[in-house]
Amino acid sequence: MAPFSISRRDLLRSSVALSGLAVPCLAPRQAGSAPAPPAKSCIVIYCWGGMSHFESWDPKPAALAELRGEFSTIETAVPGIFYSEHMPRLAAQADKLAIVRSVHHKHSGHPQGLYATMTAHDPVASQKAKSRENWPSLAAMVSRFQDPQAGTPQAIRLPYNMYDNGTLMAGEYGGWLGSDYDPILMRTPAGKPFGGVSRYTSRELELKLTLEKSRVLTRQSLRQQLERPIGQDADYERLQRFRRMASDMLLGSAIEEAYDLEREDPRIRAMYGDHIGGQSMLLARRLTEAGVPVVQVCAGAGDLAGGSGDNWDTHRGHFSKMKNRLLPIFDRSVSALLTDLEQRGMLEETLVVFLTDFGRTPQINKNAGRDHYPAVYSLALAGGGIRGGQTYGSSDSNGAEPAQDPCTPADVHATVYQAMGIDPRSELHDQLDRPFQICEGTPLPLF
DSSP states (O other): OSSOOOOOHHHHHHHHHTTTOOOOOOOOOOTTTTTOOOOOOEEEEETTTOOSSSTTTOOOOTSSHHHOOSOOOESSSTTOOOOEETOHHHTTTGEEEEEEEEESSSSOSHHHHHHHHSSSOOOOOOOOOOOOTTTOOHHHHHTTTOOOOOTOEEEESSOOOOEEEEEOOOSSOGGGGOOGGEEEBBBSSSBSSSSSSSOOOOTOOOOOOOHHHHHHHHHHHHHHOOOOOOOOOOOHHHHHHHHHHHHHHTTHHHHHHHHOOGOHHHHHHHHHHHBBHHHHHHHHHHHHHTTTTTEEEOOSSSOOOTTTTTSSSSSSHHHHHHHIHHHHHHHHHHHHHHHHHTTOGGGEEEEEEEEESSSEOOOOTTTTOEEEEEEEEEEEETTTOOOOEEEEEEETTTTSEEEESSSOOHHHHHHHHHTTTTTTTTTETTTTTTTEESSOOOSSSSO
């Protein structure tokens, strides 16, 4: 399918190619040049289960066969940077991406790894998913510093909650910021599941109004007349705020329009792919364009419980699942998102962050899978003032531990905050007025 438009950068590349010259790597931002303005919005792409660094951003072609696995590597648009062979579309857009190959933490379980990645803090024992003692998620914390227009959620999650073996996991919510900063869960209205329908759909928000708007407005008026709040009860005020937001979203706001994917150019919808992964990415772009400051996408679908579903927890049949399902869908939908943002002039003002629980083991297990591995793994960032076409840090030759410039989830969070114009050393107070510095990390030199 031909793209619906061509960017100035692509036009220049085409002209250079026709002249028989090599396409140069983008020049890095010069020292002393003016910093990029803060990003206006953030899209967090979360690969639930632990995306293998070997088969994605950090292949090891020189490692022993029993470590490097079945896949080969391919060149990218940036000389000297290589990706897995099953990410060809993203390889062509490596000039947009900064790959961090030296992230590490200590937590090898999904609930613990997700919490460490999403909050940049160590989990505690017996942690409940929505406890107000938890640290806020990255999406919640970034949204705390944004000022969306009335009726627009500060943060939205797509397309479902993240579970581990049926248990809702901590790390996706507002924590000590309070329920006002819990990212709202929204169901993606289109796209086929990877491997069947998810079991976790009962609490998803779907913006489909089955009544006439006039009847809804009449009911709202009647309810307002009947209710008689006493005093300034905080719970009542919070309920009213969510009611107003829901009403605005359902009754013709920009969010309701963004949610209707039927309004999108069919060629753009097709570019993302007819599956819930691609359509969720498309919805994220539309919600961002409509003014939602932070959108978090779980880049997977189907049953999230254990390694049998189409998620990144590949204990069994790792190479077949990565080759035939996970990487093609990820490659297509994410490359479409980056292309779409660039062609709309949104990429520089939209920070895209790729997160995952942890990496996968260098050793391949007896079930042809790779197991949980937090000792080193890879993440990526794009847009929002991040300089593409670079890598930061490295893992050793076996992909077993950091070799250069090790960094932590806290450093990644600090980088996100800096890109969004937020001082990582900012202090906030919880609901008991206790002070907290929002981040203990140091921004990575990716700008």
